[in-house]
Amino acid sequence: MHVVAVLALDDVVPSDLMTPLDVFGRTHLPGGGPAYEVRICTPAAEVTTGAFTLRAPWRFDTLAAADTVIIPGREDEAGDPPVAALDAVREAAAAGARIASICSGAFLLAATGLLDGRRATTHWAAAAELARRHPAVTVDPNVLYVDNGQVLTSAGASAGLDLCLHMVRRDQGVAVAARTARLCVAPLERDGGQAQFIDRDPPPPDGLALEPLLRWLAANSHRELTLADIAAHARVSPRTLNRRFREQIGVTPVAWLRRSRLRHAQQLLETTGHPVEMIAAQVGFGSPAAFRERFRELVGTSPRAYRRAFGTGAGTDGPPEPGHVAVPGHPDGPPRRVVHSSGG
Incomplete structure (x- = not known):
């Protein structure tokens, strides 16, 4: 069975964490059996989200055995990701796992070096900062997700749902993905991109010569x-x-x-x-x-x-x-x- 490991660090964004659990947990094969085994992997016995404390049985040393590793966003993307998390993601990628990030999870993914020379996306409000910190990454703030094959990234909030459904379609085909989308009460494909949701351009700053x-x-x-x-x-x-x-x-x-x-x-x-x-x-x-x-x-x-x-x-x-x-x-x-x- 395809194993999906969801990385959970302190201050993980709860909605980013739950989206892959919901999508992959709802995916069933035509015969009725589950298509995925979903695991939450944490650095210690407990992690805090700010809203609640999470206990999970899986640790980082199990990531290399996963077929897909998903990196949710954290509330403070400016903080340096733990070295142990970076090493675990790199090890999983080297073992052939598919690596995907949701929202600001792209910051941790970029810190591993796996996005260097690739196109990527994140929440539109964080795109400029991601590009500044990781100039080797081509950041596109106008798309819902980017599929580079082994490495994938998604924009904020509901775009993580789009990305997970896309991976189900890649793995299991359109019919299975469409049923999963119906169970999630979501369209299998959404036209447009996150540029639709960007606020109006801010007024020019005071004192600007132009x-x-x-x-x-x-x-x-x-x-x-x-x-x-x-x-x-x-x-x-x-x-x-x-x-x-x-x-x-x-x-x-x-x-x-x-x-x-x-x-x-x-x-x-x-x-x-x-x-x-x-x-x-x-x-x-x-x-x-x-x-x-x-x-x-x-x-x-x-x-x-x-x-x-x-x-x-x-x-x-x-x-x-x-x-x-x-x-x-x-x-x-x-x-x-x-x-x-x-x-x-």
């Missing part, structure tokens, strides 16, 4: 502004403007303006019933097709699917978009913002 220009851009984002137009307003050359934006903001002026437009579009989709074509024009896109393409790149789903998920019900957009077919049982059709990678 703050007046950023506010002018936000107020005039509906206009067809070129780099030359923005540079002329700032009274600098386009080259100087690009350099200053990269130094202070991290992106070009045109990229910042496009992102501002799309965040405005999200607000309109949530709060109005305006057709997508009208919203595209309102936020400064001359072409609805270009708007849909850019929106999907940033948010990970179509404008119409986003409105269905987050809108107030103020209106509808008419017939489905060309080439985009709704799938029964799911909020919308493909594509899903999930990354599968062969390793690099």
Whole structure:
């Protein structure tokens, strides 16, 4: 039987810990027998979650015998993970175990070195810190999970459920995974990515040299502004403007303006019933097709699917978009913002 070992350290996030227990514990083979044996492995007889104390019969020295090792997040991802935990995960990986992290569990996984040179994800709010601490890891904050084959990572909270169901599908096939998803009252596949759930971009910090220009851009984002137009307003050359934006903001002026437009579009989709074509024009896109393409790149789903998920019900957009077919049982059709990678 496939053994799933869930690593539990002090301050483990209870929901991250329980998700794999729930999913793999509910998975049964067509004949009715369990597909997995799930074990909680701890460094000592007891660990505390803050909310309760956990006692488990399994220790780190059993991880190498597992087929899958799952690393839940901890409340304090800034703390250094125990050396014994890092060594145990490395040993399990060397023995051929599949290693997966949920949410901020990616910090411990990255500390083992197993994510070096690979793409990974974590909760969007922690993605920048993960990238800062582990520059050898390519951090993608816009996906629900990343499958590198032996090593997998997921975003925060419910994305751990998506990842566990994905592993069940990999191991047991679609029919078994679909039944497990129904028992968990969850869709087997969820379109979009965690970019859908990211809060609006924060306002520019006080005292930033570019703050007046950023506010002018936000107020005039509906206009067809070129780099030359923005540079002329700032009274600098386009080259100087690009350099200053990269130094202070991290992106070009045109990229910042496009992102501002799309965040405005999200607000309109949530709060109005305006057709997508009208919203595209309102936020400064001359072409609805270009708007849909850019929106999907940033948010990970179509404008119409986003409105269905987050809108107030103020209106509808008419017939489905060309080439985009709704799938029964799911909020919308493909594509899903999930990354599968062969390793690099």
